[in-house]
Amino acid sequence: MSREFRRAMPLLPISMVMQLTELTARQIRYYEEHELITPARSEGNRRMFSLDDIDALLEIRELLDQGINMAGVKKVFDMRDVKDVRKSDATSxxxxxxxxxxxxxxxxxxxxxxxxxxxxxxxxxxxxxxx
Structure with missing residues (x-):
């Protein structure tokens, strides 16, 4: 099992993510509404987060602490996504x-x-x- 696959596996419920990131449930749902994270859903429709989601949430919190507004955070994430697409296209x-x-x-x-x-x-x- 590759490291990327393991990091993308949805394992953690929102209560654990709140403890790890020091964010409230409302903040986490807000970032999901803005499509900055996309947690998986369990059969009971509960959000399940991966380590990649936690990294994204920590990055969002850090950017906001630096004084960057939500529009800026979205721009940073969009630029990162474009780089990832270019990287995957270049090798495919x-x-x-x-x-x-x-x-x-x-x-x-x-x-x-x-x-x-x-x-x-x-x-x-x-x-x-x-x-």
Missing amino acids: ISDAELRTILREEMLQAQRMQKSSLRQGDLSRFFHLKNE
Whole structure:
């Protein structure tokens, strides 16, 4: 079982999270309403929090203590999410897939009789035939 998987497992009820983060239940629900955390729900519809949720709550509390308002906190979390998406996208494409995408882009640009922005840099790798 990977470390990331273990950290994402919902294990802790809200009462334990309140003790760990020194936040009230209302504050925790408020941050959930603003989609800064997304705890899992048990069969009885009780919130169950993961270690990642607790880290997020501690980060929210720290940012608020530094004088950042909720809009700023949301912006920080949005920027973090964008970085995570870029990171996962960067590692999810193989070299062969990248070559195929670039080749298609160059072929499409050639069909439209336009030059691709990358064509000058990539022309030494791909020899396109006139269609």
